[in-house]
Amino acid sequence: MSTDTPASAPSESTAERYLAVQRSDEFAGLRRTLRGFVFPMTVAFFLWYALYVILSAYARGFMGTKLISNINVALVFGLLQFVSTFVIAWLYSRFANRRIDPVADRIRAEMGEVTHEHGPRG
Amino acid sequence: MNTVLAAEAGSTTARNLTITLFLIFVAITLAITVWASRQTKTATDFYAGGRSFSGFQNGMAIGGDYMSAASFLGIAGIIALYGYDGFLYSIGFLVAWLVALLLVAELLRNSGRYTMADVLAFRMRQRPVRTAAAVSTITVSIFYLLAQMVGAGALVALLLGIKPGTTFLGMDADTAKVATIIMVGALMIIYVTVGGMKGTTYVQIVKAFLLMSGAIVMTLLVLAKYKFNLSSLLGDAADASGKGAAFLEPGLRYGVESGDGLKTFYSKMDLLSLGIALVLGTAGLPHILIRFYTVPTARAARKSVLWAIGIIGAFYLLTLALGFGAAALVGGEAITAQDKAGNTAAPQLAEALGVDFLGGSLGGATLLAIIAAVAFATILAVVAGLTLASSSSLAHDFYANVIKNGQASERQEVNVARISALVIGAVSIVLSIFAQSLNVAFLVALAFAVAASGNLPAILYSLFWKRFNTSGAVWAIYGGLLAAVVLVFFSPVVSGAPTAMFPDHDWHWFPLSNPGIISIPFGFLCGWLGTILSKESDDEKYAELEVRSLTGAGAH
Numbered sequence: 001m002s003t004d005t006p007a008s009a010p011s012e013s014t015a016e017r018y019l020a021v022q023r024s025d026e027f028a029g030l031r032r033t034l035r036g037f038v039f040p041m042t043v044a045f046f047l048w049y050a051l052y053v054i055l056s057a058y059a060r061g062f063m064g065t066k067l068i069s070n071i072n073v074a075l076v077f078g079l080l081q082f083v084s085t086f087v088i089a090w091l092y093s094r095f096a097n098r099r100i101d102p103v104a105d106r107i108r109a110e111m112g113e114v115t116h117e118h119g120p121r122g
Numbered sequence: 123m124n125t126v127l128a129a130e131a132g133s134t135t136a137r138n139l140t141i142t143l144f145l146i147f148v149a150i151t152l153a154i155t156v157w158a159s160r161q162t163k164t165a166t167d168f169y170a171g172g173r174s175f176s177g178f179q180n181g182m183a184i185g186g187d188y189m190s191a192a193s194f195l196g197i198a199g200i201i202a203l204y205g206y207d208g209f210l211y212s213i214g215f216l217v218a219w220l221v222a223l224l225l226v227a228e229l230l231r232n233s234g235r236y237t238m239a240d241v242l243a244f245r246m247r248q249r250p251v252r253t254a255a256a257v258s259t260i261t262v263s264i265f266y267l268l269a270q271m272v273g274a275g276a277l278v279a280l281l282l283g284i285k286p287g288t289t290f291l292g293m294d295a296d297t298a299k300v301a302t303i304i305m306v307g308a309l310m311i312i313y314v315t316v317g318g319m320k321g322t323t324y325v326q327i328v329k330a331f332l333l334m335s336g337a338i339v340m341t342l343l344v345l346a347k348y349k350f351n352l353s354s355l356l357g358d359a360a361d362a363s364g365k366g367a368a369f370l371e372p373g374l375r376y377g378v379e380s381g382d383g384l385k386t387f388y389s390k391m392d393l394l395s396l397g398i399a400l401v402l403g404t405a406g407l408p409h410i411l412i413r414f415y416t417v418p419t420a421r422a423a424r425k426s427v428l429w430a431i432g433i434i435g436a437f438y439l440l441t442l443a444l445g446f447g448a449a450a451l452v453g454g455e456a457i458t459a460q461d462k463a464g465n466t467a468a469p470q471l472a473e474a475l476g477v478d479f480l481g482g483s484l485g486g487a488t489l490l491a492i493i494a495a496v497a498f499a500t501i502l503a504v505v506a507g508l509t510l511a512s513s514s515s516l517a518h519d520f521y522a523n524v525i526k527n528g529q530a531s532e533r534q535e536v537n538v539a540r541i542s543a544l545v546i547g548a549v550s551i552v553l554s555i556f557a558q559s560l561n562v563a564f565l566v567a568l569a570f571a572v573a574a575s576g577n578l579p580a581i582l583y584s585l586f587w588k589r590f591n592t593s594g595a596v597w598a599i600y601g602g603l604l605a606a607v608v609l610v611f612f613s614p615v616v617s618g619a620p621t622a623m624f625p626d627h628d629w630h631w632f633p634l635s636n637p638g639i640i641s642i643p644f645g646f647l648c649g650w651l652g653t654i655l656s657k658e659s660d661d662e663k664y665a666e667l668e669v670r671s672l673t674g675a676g677a678h
Contacts, residue, residue: 015662015665015666018662018665018666018669018670019661019662019665021665021669021673021675022665022668022669027669027672027673030672030673031668031672034672038224038225041220041224042220042221042224042225045217045220046401049213049214049217049397049401050397052213053210053214053393053394053397053398054394056210056372056373056376056377056393057372057376057377057390057393057394058390060371060372060373060379063371063372064367064368064370064371066367068353069353069354069357070353070354070356070357070360070370071352071353071356072367072370072371074206074370074371074372075206075209075356075370078206078209078210078213081213081216081217082213082216082435082438082439085216085217085219085220085431085435086431086432086435088220088224089219089220089223089427089428089431090428092223092224093424093428096228096424101421104420104672104673104674107669107673107675108673108674108675111669111673111675
């Protein structure tokens with residue numbers, strides 16, 4: 001069935017083509033750009049979220065501090081997790097539209113139709 | 123108890139209206155399903171809805187798939203009874219989408235085809251990896267499915283107001299529960315076998331729209347009652363709870379502090395463990411992952427996650443108002459009188475709001491009926507997605523690629539997928555009927571823990587680690603899956619606690635309810651160890667996977 005089984009691996013020329021693209025400077029740049037954004041951002045939001053969970057578990061006094069009448073730090077901190085999630089999603093979308101899509105499109109165009117060896121399915 | 127669901131005057135009206143609205147939903151979704159079946163000709167149509175959905179449509183469908191009854195009724199209930207701690211759940215469930223957005227959605231869309239295993243097995247030996255992925259997909263989906271179906275059974279008696287000793291259409295409460303489980307099961311089988319991914323997706327879109335509309339209307343009514351002053355709503359909720367300011371702070375349910383130091387320590391570790399499983403589980407849930415295949419490009423997959431984050435985030439903000447609104451306007455006592463777990467807080471709030479705003483018990487009955495019908499629609503859409511994910515994996519991964527070694531025809535594969543949906547649906551109905559007296563709330567947490575411990579390590583290593591190989595993938599999936607299941611089996615949720623599945627027995631030695639803090643690192647460790655202990659490595663296939671996943675070249 002599918003071409004994603006090693007048994008029916010693409011012809012040697014196709015495999016070589018993928019290797020060649022993977023080793024090209026353009027592709028290396030794309031990978032570096034993508035990883036340079038998503039890895040640090042993942043670490044950042046995970047630590048920010050972990051801080052929130054840890055404070056909820058171990059800093060009850062601080063989280064219970066009232067800011068404006070019944071609005072306390074815990075509520076504001078929780079709402080900030082919503083805000084940060086929305087902001088990171090928006091930043092990523094802007095980043096990907098500007099820095100990833102054009103390069104990915106260019107590489108795909110350079111590879112041409114050769115990669116479509118899938119037959120009628122899929 | 124003046125707001126109890128079965129308030130005599132409104133009870134019959136509410137019941138008839140709930141059933142009418144629900145039947146309208148079923149009629150509309152069945153019509154869509156039949157229409158979708160006419161558009162479903164190829165395997166891509168059946169598994170991936172022809173990859174024809176837009177980012178917005180898929181974002182709505184993801185919301186419909188993700189906002190389960192556990193989110194709508196469960197989180198509102200936890201907030202209503204325990205205050206702030208329910209909010210912790212919402213936050214974990216939302217932040218989790220960043221893992222999917224940044225690391226998984228687009229790369230998976232570019233390199234896979236129908237199932238999670240398409241990506242995991244891309245550069246590996248097919249049989250062992252696809253078998254492991256199918257086992258894990260079906261395990262996660264069945265846990266989740268059981269929780270939803272048993273929940274539906276438990277809710278029906280409450281939502282239709284069938285009290286002990288009374289009957290409905292000649293059924294007592296227990297018979298009505300079984301009848302509901304069978305009906306939900308039969309409908310989900312029809313949606314999936316007839317409508318495939320196209321039909322299921324539309325059902326989820328309609329449900330997401332109904333759920334959001336219902337939640338928005340109720341939130342506006344709650345806020346209107348407090349003149350849009352959030353602080354006075356919170357103050358009222360805290361006063362009504364009898365717990366004062368503590369109701370607005372973390373700690374009433376998770377990470378509870380008691381005199382016993384060790385108990386407090388475990389309770390707080392449990393909170394951390396839950397937090398980690400929530401945030402890492404989503405991107406490993408098979409029924410969520412296959413939704414990324416229903417759009418044409420990686421860009422559309424990105425857009426669908428962005429819409430999903432917007433819709434789901436908005437929804438969780440609304441549940442905050444609903445939960446505190448129920449605490450303030452219905453009160454914890456009236457809620458626990460209906461359901462100890464608080465699952466009926468949202469419908470009870472609807473009734474109270476209806477009495478206030480629409481006038482009298484008839485108004486209460488009307489709003490209650492609408493929200494009850496939305497709750498059933500919610501359950502139906504989620505179980506359909508789960509059935510589709512597990513039957514796709516059984517047909518595409520296990521039948522076509524393991525048993526038939528990749529030689530099955532497209533028609534055979536889709537037929538097997540339809541039969542699988544029937545079998546999985548039937549098995550779930552039977553299991554749910556037997557499990558209905560058990561406390562199954564932990565099943566959703568277990569599904570998240572397995573997804574985070576087994577599936578997520580395998581997916582991330584596959585996409586980002588060149589050296590990763592067959593042995594690593596198999597070790598990660600089975601290691602994470604076993605660790606999560608074994609730890610839960612020996613935890614207080616299964617035995618040795620009053621709220622356990624078997625309260626009269628005690629074989630527990632693992633102190634936490636949620637295994638994530640141990641099983642997730644264990645899954646990652648297994649994947650790493652399995653990889654370095656095997657010499658296998660395929661640079662050419664990795665080059666193909668990496669180029670395809672990053673650029674979309676050769677994408678299906």
